Amino acid sequence: MKHDVNLFLVPPKPTNLTVEEEQVIGASGNISRLYNVFVSWATPDLELLPSRYEVELVRTKPDATFLERQNTTGNTTSVTFLSMELGSEYEVNVKAVSKAGSSDFANVMRISSPENRSKTHTENEGVEWDVEYLWIIVLLPILLIIISSGIYLYVYHQQGKRNRHERRCLYIEKYSVVISNLPRLVFSLLNYQTRQRKPSIRTECSGSVECGLDYNAEWEIPKENLLLGEVLGEGAFGIVRKGALQENDTWRDVAVKMLRDEPSTEELRQFKQEINVMQSVGQHPHIVSLIGCCTRSGRLRLVVEYCAEGDLLNFLRKRWNDLVTSPERREANKISSRLIQPVKYAELLSQDSK
Secondary structure, X not given: OHHHHHOOOOOOOOOOOEEEEEEEEOOOOOEEEEEXXXXXXXXXXXXXXXXXXXXXXXXXXXXXXXXXXXXEEOOOOEEEEEEEOOOOEEEXXXXXXXXXXXXXXXXXXXXXXXXXXXXXXHHHHHHHHHHHHHHHHHHHHHHHHHHHHHHHHHHHHHHHHHHHHHHHHHHHHHOHHHHHHOOOOOOOXXXXXXXXXXXXXXXXXXXXXXXXXXXXXXXXXXXXXXXXXXXXXXXXXXXXXXXXXXXXXXXXXXXXXXXXXXXOHHHHXXXXXXXXXXXXXXXXXXXXXXXXXXXXXXXXXXXXXOOOOOOHHHHHHHHHHHHHHOHHHXXXXXXXXXXXXXHHHHHHHHHHHO
């Protein structure tokens, strides 16, 4: 009576599932590829007995094949599959069934025998080796391309650095004479890009007034053509530096006068006035003459002729002894004294007559 009532309950999943196989030996004593498979499971509680059990045998390797299904009564706990070709791997599934429904499958995966296990392991290794070999074939060319690209970029970068260094050295060597004469020169030639220049160093323009200056624009000198060097002297509101001016393909020593940083309005006015005065005077062989000026970019700069012997005062101080002690000077002094003596004598006579 209890068993009939339990048919309307969903049975539990079979437990303690055990599977064993036994290789079939032929009549002549030869070992075949067939196996007898013994399946057993635990007996459930009496009140939970199902109406039947379904037991399936499935070969999974080398191919997936359903081999056989057996149905047995609910009070049975084992079945046997006879003469089954299991392959290298197989699976056993068991579920309990009643009128209320079926339990989940209990399953076991098995390797059929040590021989098949060894064979299966070898086959798996072959497959894994094939996959690894395929990866090597695919990745090796990519890796070689990446390495080659890295080497090429490194060599290209190093060659570019060498070329830039050689060009820089040639550039420095080209203007070594100028650099040696200007030890404190702000060397901006490295960042200077060669461009086509007009034959004249003065910029042609329409005569527009720059920086509030009323001067002829033909005196304008491009800033790029002027290099500044050591300080020659300092005045009340300005600094004079030695410079180098490019005229066509040659360089000329010049003196460059400029204001100090942040000049006052009065200093700027006087500096502009000095530029206008020197422009009006023009060039003369016996005075320091104007060469040009820079007014269009940055600070005002007055470019004049460079006096290699320094200013007049220092020149006279250096040459005074030579002038006084020279033979010509001594002879001139004698003649002067002889000329003065009659004058002094006449002066004495004049005093006596009085």
